[in-house]
Amino acid sequence: MKVAGKHTRSIWVEADGVTVGVIDQTVLPHRFATIRLETLDDAARAIVSMQVRGAPLIGATAAYGICLALRADASDESLERAYAVLRATRPTAINLKWALDEMMAAVRNRPREERVAAAYRRAAEICDEDVAINQAIGGHGLALIEKIAVTKNPRERVNVLTHCNAGWLATVDVGTALAPVYAAHDAGIPLHVWVDETRPRNQGASLTAWELGQHGVPHTVIPDNTGGHLMQHGEVDIAIVGTDRVAANGDVANKIGTYLKALAAKDNNVPFYVALPSPTIDFTVKDGVADIPIEQRSGDEVATMSGKTSDSRIETVRIVPDGSAVANYGFDVTPARLVTGLITERGVVAPSREALAKAFPERSDAAE
């Protein structure tokens, strides 16, 4: 999507044909800076430090991490090590494992001298496939927004609520939860997005607000506490969020706090959709609430906050008393019963074992 009017992806190969470029998402929204990844460790560090984040972009970065590792050493040992290092960067994201497995399949049975070129080819395909999937998600989600728009007066906006960032910054381009938003905005449907700031890392305030603003989509940043009140008073027409992992039963792991918004949507008859590329579905997890592991992250993310000072420095301030404990659960799991539908590249699918298996039989069968 657009940055300062210019079309930009979140990951690319530099002019040298080997170095990988990404946006440093930790300094957004106050600075737009790019980073050059030249080694496996660069790629792993970018994922761990959340310079890149979002399940599809993590997958794409890991894919290129394999490329960079093979450039330095194309042996089986190097490949296995790269797989292990990258796999360990983020435990919850299922796309990470999917992308790594794709890369392994693409290079493992080739002679060493062919591995680097094959790896870059497959990594580029993974990126292009992600964009195509997201465009398909956008099309299916657009149909949902169009249905709401026709019930409104011509000047009335469709109000969308989203949590965290499942926009183009979380993917290679277009986004998942925001794909329908961009499709609707570009199609001329008047719409407005309520952006949950998404504590503790504020990906909503920092990233979603930034990318919507750059693309010209009207939006309002709200504290995570606000969505229930807005839904209670008819100010939200549809909620659309992304996900890090969908279980075989339709339970949805996403950024901590998603479950609370889904409860409020149910209580107020607001449709609650989850947008995802099908690699996000983990058919090996039968019960999401019981079995999806939840990453616990550093308490510093809760105890401190970074932002821009009045003289434009980036400063980190402590917001919790010295001596108070903090806890930082990265995700929660929204039970399938609270989800209206899953917007996938193959259309809107009911969040149930049966519907998912029917929509993705090749993946469901493979997990049996």
Added chain:
Amino acid sequence: MKVAGKHTRSIWVEADGVTVGVIDQTVLPHRFATIRLETLDDAARAIVSMQVRGAPLIGATAAYGICLALRADASDESLERAYAVLRATRPTAINLKWALDEMMAAVRNRPREERVAAAYRRAAEICDEDVAINQAIGGHGLALIEKIAVTKNPRERVNVLTHCNAGWLATVDVGTALAPVYAAHDAGIPLHVWVDETRPRNQGASLTAWELGQHGVPHTVIPDNTGGHLMQHGEVDIAIVGTDRVAANGDVANKIGTYLKALAAKDNNVPFYVALPSPTIDFTVKDGVADIPIEQRSGDEVATMSGKTSDSRIETVRIVPDGSAVANYGFDVTPARLVTGLITERGVVAPSREALAKAFPERSDAAE
């Protein structure tokens, strides 16, 4: 309760017998500073700027604001003006109006020369009544916590979740939602409090964590997004929050985000209690969700965050992109159907029109 081991109230009359002292709650938890209020405007400013906050403390501060106004000018015009100025400081808090009406009743029909002394007497009584009410709330809430404690192993903690600050800092002393917590802790029941940070103003992280820490109560600060996940996994035994206004039908206005926690409590069979002094009940509002006005506050509270830098300065940083809109609703209303019980000075009351009218017939009848 205790500050650095010394018993402290949140508002007091200084040694000169007229100046009013309060804690500047805007610089907590990083600094403990007190302020001297000498005029009506000082008192109004302390409320508007949220140097004092919390419904009962706002009421007490407004009461002393009348005293300070009468010291300068004990005329009817001065009294009426003070009432109007103080009434306009915070639109949602019903205790504010209650305290001002009490003060009017105490001084209006007296000769001018008696008004100042009568005002200080009534303001002191309002403070002492608040403490007595909160102690009664603490006793009734303690019984609820004791019932949970006996179902646990002796070393297992009772886990309480609270939102915002309804501790002693929000009252004259003891607190409302935290009164049962202090009573249980002081009675030797092992307990632990999950403290919602409570964006956008972070009263949980700043004030609740600070006062629990000063009194020695184990606690953990969590983002507001976290409570649903904890309840889903059995980590919360009871939720207790305060309130700014309870409608005649038992609907509860409290800090924005309370409704989301009540939904999660309901979904996970966690008891959800609201602690309040009975002046918080507004029998003139029949339907809380429909009719309680919700204060919209400055967007700066959402767009910026204040805290302590690594070199111990207090700094404010911007956390939303330049150009993004923000919205800041101060409160939401939790429907009575999600509330397990109202912990009042007269015991635990069901959140219904009938039960409230039965428990407080003199106030219910007066509103008819």
